[in-house]
Amino acid sequence: MKSISTVRVRYAETDQMGMVYHSNFFVYFEIGRTDFFRESGFTYRMMEQDNVFMPVVECYCRYLQPAFYDDELCIQTQLEMLSRLRLKFLYQVTRKVDSRLIAEGYSVHFPTNPKGKPCRIPSKYLSALNSEGAVS
Amino acid sequence: MKSISTVRVRYAETDQMGMVYHSNFFVYFEIGRTDFFRESGFTYRMMEQDNVFMPVVECYCRYLQPAFYDDELCIQTQLEMLSRLRLKFLYQVTRKVDSRLIAEGYSVHFPTNPKGKPCRIPSKYLSALNSEGAVS
């Protein structure tokens, strides 16, 4: 499964180069992840209420085209890798109006308990995610 | 007492008008507050560890001059009003190089417990703040 999210670029997200400041793409990726979980049948919010957290342990982005204020962007999110102890998401951000690829990247997450200790993803979440089919 | 903090404008804080995006001044005010507490003899971090939180219930800013990337700004912070149930801070932001007033504003805080219920400021913090002398 690939989930699709849409964001409209906020003025606050631009910088004096007149385009989206690069670190904001990691916030867009987070929106993609939130929607991916929702489409898998649960919410990340529920998961945290169940005391499972998904901190980012690694992330990467490359930038192909600038994105501008008021642009509508599509964030395509997929789960590349899933195990009880590690998840990896892939993201592609395109501009809606011209379908150009703006940026792409990934994030890696280790599930933890509220104290930050590694834990396993509970079965109900794992099976919901599994049924979505990780990429490989 | 007035505490003085210094920040250098980050690229991330600019917008496509080429100046600091307005909401970032509330982050500068927060830095001013953090330093004000530190100069009063304790840290806000300690206060939270003692289960006293200071959420913002009201805030205001007016902007007189734009601030630019890499500008060094001074934040002057003072406590205008202090009671067991309410604090009000005043802030003035000036540019270091030309002493121009960039922005000024205030924030009002109600102390709460970790659940967000109003609470009283513990005496040790209150007396530390009192000895700094609220403005009026």
Add this chain to the structure above:
Amino acid sequence: MKSISTVRVRYAETDQMGMVYHSNFFVYFEIGRTDFFRESGFTYRMMEQDNVFMPVVECYCRYLQPAFYDDELCIQTQLEMLSRLRLKFLYQVTRKVDSRLIAEGYSVHFPTNPKGKPCRIPSKYLSALNSEGAVS
């Protein structure tokens, strides 16, 4: 006219109190403003391309209830005051699921040219805004 915008709270917008960090409401207000212009028949982006900018010269917010990660929030925006040299917008932010008022505030803007010098709002924008009817 009141325009209505919807945002979903991002994880990035929360702080360690577990709620939306206060300065982010000014970003929500900016989204409300962008949508208000769009519903008036033009975009703020167009206006900037016409060399008219609308920097914030004053802003205020008061906070009534915390907003949480993944909450859907409605931003109601209206134009309280409009002249060729000054605009004032009012905002109310409510939580969708329980209709509670989260925060309300305002922002004041002076139109400027790209160099930051005050200018008049061009007639085409002024009449589009006027036909929406400022509050008073």
Add this chain to the structure above:
Amino acid sequence: MKSISTVRVRYAETDQMGMVYHSNFFVYFEIGRTDFFRESGFTYRMMEQDNVFMPVVECYCRYLQPAFYDDELCIQTQLEMLSRLRLKFLYQVTRKVDSRLIAEGYSVHFPTNPKGKPCRIPSKYLSALNSEGAVS
């Protein structure tokens, strides 16, 4: 050369996990870069005034330990690769009080003109950077 920058974690930079939200490390890297340029004898601000921009074309971070509100962090920045058409910076972020490694990463930049077209780094900047010695 390695330049050293210091930042104190802002409340605004934390999230509801109680630690620094991951994308903020790219802002810390930007501070490191700004200081690296300054120590090389010029400022990035000057470079932009000379119509040379350094957009990020790629960036990466991995997270080893959480950083907390009010922590003092050191950002160590070095130039790993330098040519007229491409720069790569490496960053390490450590916590001052216990010297623990919090995060490390890199960013790659292509110099461009104000329109975003690739350009060459002017000789005066290149030689200033060269004299600092890229890592390899």
